[in-house]
Amino acid sequence: MKILTVENLSKSFGGIHANRDISFDVEEGSILGVIGPNGAGKSTLFDLITGFTKPDTGKVKFFDKDIFGISPDKISNLGVGRTFQKLKPFADQTLLENVMIGAFVKEKDIKRARDRALEIIDFVDLIEKRHHFAKELSTGQRKRLEMARAMAIDPKLLLMDEVTGGVDQKTIPGLVELVKKLKKTGVTIITIEHNINIIMEISDNVLALDQGKRIAFGEPKEIQNNKQVIDAYLGTFDAA
Amino acid sequence: MDTKLEIAKSEPIWNTNNKVISIITGLIILLFVLPVFGMNSFYLHLFIMIFMHAVMAQSWNVIAGFSGQISLGHGAFFGIGAYATSFFYMEYGITPWVSIFFGMFVSAIFAVLIGIPMLRLSGHYFAIATLLIGISFQVVFQRWDLVGAASGLWVTMTPEDSWSALQFHRSKVPYYYVFLIFFLITFFLVWLLSRSKLGYRLRAVRDDPQAALSLCINVSNYKIIAYVISAMIMAPMGSLFAQYILIIDPDRVFNIEISIIVLLITVLGGIGNVWGPIIGAAILVPISEYSRIYLGGTGGAVDLIFYGLILMIICIFRPNGLISFIPKDILERKKQR
Numbered sequence: 001m002k003i004l005t006v007e008n009l010s011k012s013f014g015g016i017h018a019n020r021d022i023s024f025d026v027e028e029g030s031i032l033g034v035i036g037p038n039g040a041g042k043s044t045l046f047d048l049i050t051g052f053t054k055p056d057t058g059k060v061k062f063f064d065k066d067i068f069g070i071s072p073d074k075i076s077n078l079g080v081g082r083t084f085q086k087l088k089p090f091a092d093q094t095l096l097e098n099v100m101i102g103a104f105v106k107e108k109d110i111k112r113a114r115d116r117a118l119e120i121i122d123f124v125d126l127i128e129k130r131h132h133f134a135k136e137l138s139t140g141q142r143k144r145l146e147m148a149r150a151m152a153i154d155p156k157l158l159l160m161d162e163v164t165g166g167v168d169q170k171t172i173p174g175l176v177e178l179v180k181k182l183k184k185t186g187v188t189i190i191t192i193e194h195n196i197n198i199i200m201e202i203s204d205n206v207l208a209l210d211q212g213k214r215i216a217f218g219e220p221k222e223i224q225n226n227k228q229v230i231d232a233y234l235g236t237f238d239a240a
Numbered sequence: 241m242d243t244k245l246e247i248a249k250s251e252p253i254w255n256t257n258n259k260v261i262s263i264i265t266g267l268i269i270l271l272f273v274l275p276v277f278g279m280n281s282f283y284l285h286l287f288i289m290i291f292m293h294a295v296m297a298q299s300w301n302v303i304a305g306f307s308g309q310i311s312l313g314h315g316a317f318f319g320i321g322a323y324a325t326s327f328f329y330m331e332y333g334i335t336p337w338v339s340i341f342f343g344m345f346v347s348a349i350f351a352v353l354i355g356i357p358m359l360r361l362s363g364h365y366f367a368i369a370t371l372l373i374g375i376s377f378q379v380v381f382q383r384w385d386l387v388g389a390a391s392g393l394w395v396t397m398t399p400e401d402s403w404s405a406l407q408f409h410r411s412k413v414p415y416y417y418v419f420l421i422f423f424l425i426t427f428f429l430v431w432l433l434s435r436s437k438l439g440y441r442l443r444a445v446r447d448d449p450q451a452a453l454s455l456c457i458n459v460s461n462y463k464i465i466a467y468v469i470s471a472m473i474m475a476p477m478g479s480l481f482a483q484y485i486l487i488i489d490p491d492r493v494f495n496i497e498i499s500i501i502v503l504l505i506t507v508l509g510g511i512g513n514v515w516g517p518i519i520g521a522a523i524l525v526p527i528s529e530y531s532r533i534y535l536g537g538t539g540g541a542v543d544l545i546f547y548g549l550i551l552m553i554i555c556i557f558r559p560n561g562l563i564s565f566i567p568k569d570i571l572e573r574k575k576q577r
Contacts, residue, residue, distance in 0.1 A: 050454065072453040082454050090447035101444045104437045105456045113437070115249050122245045130248060153455055 001063075003028040003157050003188045004049070009058030011048055017212045018044040022058070024207050024217050026157070031179070031189045033203035033220070035196065037233050040209040042192045043085055046159050049190075050082050051075040062157065077105070081155030083146040085162050085192070089134035095121060095145055096130040102152025117152060124148045124178060140171035147178065151187075158182070160191045164198060176202065200224065208233065254435065271420055275413045284412040288484065290525045291423035292477050296498070297505035297517035298430055299473035304503070305512035306439065307466035308446030309359065310367040313374025315498035317347040317471040319381065321478025322493040326393040329405065336406040336483055343475040351471035355464040371499070378494035392489025395482065406483045415484055422480060426473055431514050433469070442466050446512070504547050508554055510561025519562050524550075 004026040011019045019041045026032045034042050047053035049060055051072035060068045067075050076082070090098050099117035107113040121127050124144040129137060134145060143163060150158055163179060164172045176198055183189060183202075193199045199206060199220065206223040208216040210232040216223050223229055275284065296318065303311050324343030325336040334342075358369045382390045401408045408414040433439050441462055444452040449459045482488045501524070509520025524547065531543040558564055 052450065052453070071458075073456050073458045076454050077456040084451070084454075088448045088451040090444055090451065092447060093443060097440065097443075101440050101452075101457075102455045104440060108437065110435070110437065111253060114253055118245060118248045122248075127244050127248055149451075149455065 001028045002026065002061075003063060004190075005059070005061040006049065007059040007061075009045070009048055009060060010056050011044060011053060012056060019048060019055075020212045022209070022212075022214050024205075024214065026188060026190060027204070028156075028188050029183075029186060030204035031183055031191065031202050033199040033206045034190060034192045034209065035194070035199055035206060035223075035229075035233060036209035036215075039211075041212040042209055043161060044212075045209070046082065046161055046190075046192065049075075050080060050159060076153060076155075079154065079156040080159070081150035081153050081157070082159040083143070083150055083161055083163075085165065087139070087142050087146055089137075089142050089145050089149075091135040092133060094131050094133055095126060095137065095148075098134055098145055099148045099152050102149040105153040117148075120148045120151050123151070123181075125174075138171075140167045140175065143167065143175060144178065147182070151182070155187060157188045157190070160189065162192050162194065164193065164195055172198070268424065272417075275416055281412050284416050286526060286529055288412065288415055288419045289529060290521050291419040292481060293501065293505055293525050294518045294521035295423055295426045296474060296477050297502045297509070297520055298426055298514075299470045299477070300502035301506045301511065301514075301517050302430060302433070302473065303466050303470035305506060305516070306434070306442040306446060307463050309463055309467070310364075310503075311370040311467070311470070312367050312499050312503070313370035313372070313377075314470070314474055314502055315494055315496060316350070316374045316377040317474035318478035318481070318498050319377055319490070319494035320347045320350065321475030322482035322488045323381070323387055323393070323478075324475070325406075325479040326395050326482045326488055327387055330393060330396060335404050336479060337404070340476050340479045343479050344472045347471040347475040348468045351468040352464060355467040359460055359463040359467065371496075374494070374496060374499050378490050378496075381490040381494055388489070390490060392487065392492070393482075395486040395488075397486065406480075407486065415480075419480060419484075422476060427514065427518070430473070434514050438462075438465070443512075504551060506561075508550060508561060510563030513561065513563045516561050516563045523562070 002025045006025065007023050009019055009022045010017070022045060024032070034045065036042050044053065048055040051067070051070055051074070054069050058068065059066070062075075062078055062080060065078065067078065090101065096114070096117055099121055100113050103113040103117040103120070107116050118127070118130065121130050124147055126141060126144050126148070129141060134142065137145060147160065147163075160179070163175050167175065172195070179189065179191065179202055191202075203220050205218065206216070206220050207214065208223055208226070208229045210228070215228045215232060216226045274287070296314075299317070300311065300314050303309050321340070321343035324346060325339040328334040328339040328342060329336055354370070354373055358366055361369055381387060387393060397409070398405045398407045401410055401414070403414075406418070441452070441457050444455065444457055445459050445462045452459050478493055482493070505520035505524050506517050507520070508524060509518065510516030527546050528543040531546065535542050554561060
C-alpha cells in the first residue's frame, strides 16, 4: 500500500525553481532516503509535503487523502510527523515536557500523556535525561528529542531531516540504530541524509535530487550506479 | 532498562514541596486576617492596588508570558470592564455582580475580533497593532455620548453600603476582601492553566511556533485562545476598579499607562511564571503609591523613572525577573534530577 504519492510537485521562489516536477511514492513500512547536493531542494520538498510551505502545482496524497496545500497542523494531525534540519526543540522546557506536548495529541489526560512520553523517551534511550532542559542537551541528544517528540504524535509517516547531520562520528551509529529500531515499529520513514553509506544501508528506496529536479528514483543499488547521480553527487565521494 | 522506566513512571507529575505549600497557606491566611487587626485606609488601599495590579499583570502574563505575544493595548479590556459595570448599573440598575460577566463577555468578543486578524501578524507587528487598538478605544469612548463621552460616568452612589451595588463608603475593608478573593481565584485558575494540556501547548506556541505546528497544534487558534483568556482576566479588574472609585472616564480607564504598567510588573517579577506578577506588583505598586504621597499628584513622574531604572537593571542582570532569585528547587518547574 502506498502511504505517500507525490506527482509533479513544483515550487518556485521568485525565479528560482526550488522543486520542479518531482514525482515519487513511498511504500508503507519502508524507508525512503533522499539525497542530493546542498541546495538541491530536499528540505523544500519536506516543507511542501508537511505543509510548511505551500506548493505551487502538483499532487500530494497521504494514503488516499489529498494533502496538497493544507496547513501543517492538519497534516501532522493525519499522522505525518517531522523533524527539522535546524533543530527546533522547546529550549526552555525539559525533555519530558517537549515530548509530552507531542503526546497530548493522543492522550488527553496529563498522567497518561506523561507515561506515554516517558515510554518514547525510553525508546530513544534518553530516560535519564528526562528532567534536563532541552537547551542543556547535546546536538545528538536534541536529535533524539526531536525524533521522540515527533513519534509522540503517533505518526504513520515520519520525515526526518538530516538525522546524522552536525553530530560527531561516534554519535552517528547510535542514531542509525535508532532509525532502524523505529522502522521495526512499523512507521514509514523518509529521511534526508548526506552520508551515502548510511543511505545505502538503511533505505529501501532512494530519491536523488539536483537543482530542484528528480534525477533518479529507485533501489539503492540502481542509484549507486546511476551516471547522473554520480556526476551530481556521488562523484565527490569515493563511492563504493 | 525497564526498571528505569518504571521508576520514571512512578514519579509524581509535579513536585509538591510541603514547605512552600505551608508558606503560601500561611500568607493567604495572613492576608485574610490582616484587616481584622486594623489597617488604616492607606494600607488597605495599598493592598487593594497590589491585588488589582497583580491580576492585571497576570492577564498580560497569559498572552505574553505563556503564548509569547506582546500586547501593548491591554488597557482596552480594563476599560471595557469598567464601563460594562458602570453603564449597565446606571442605565438599567443591573448589579455589578452580573455585569462583571458582561464585561468579560464583551472583552472576549473583542479579543476574538482583534485576535483573528492581528495574531496573524508576528512579533513586533502584533505589539504595534495592539498599541494602536488600545489608543483607539480611548478615542472612541472620549466621543461616545451614550457613555458620557470625555467626562465619563459618575456612578450613582447608594446611600448605604451595599453588597448588591458593590459600593462601600464607610470602609475599604469590603473592597479589600472582594479584590483579595478575585486575586486568589485568578491566580489559582492561571496556576491550573499552566499545568494543563492547554498550558503545555501555549508554551509550545511561544517557544517555537513551527515545531508546534508539526505537533498538530493550530498555532493561530491557540494564540486567540490565550488572548481571550487574557482579556477575560483583565475585564473584571476594570469592573472592580470602577466600583472602587465610582467615577470613570476614558482618560483613566483606557489610559495607555495601564497597558504599560502590566508589562513592567510582569517583566520585573518574571515573565511566563505564574508567580512573577505577584512579586512585580508587590514591589512596583508601593513604589508608585509612596512616590505619589511624597512627591505629590502623579508622583512627579519619579515612579516612572524608578520603573525605568529597575527595568533596565532587570533586563541586564535578571532577564527572567525577580522570581529567578528564588532557588529553583522551590519552584514547580524543577523536578527531581
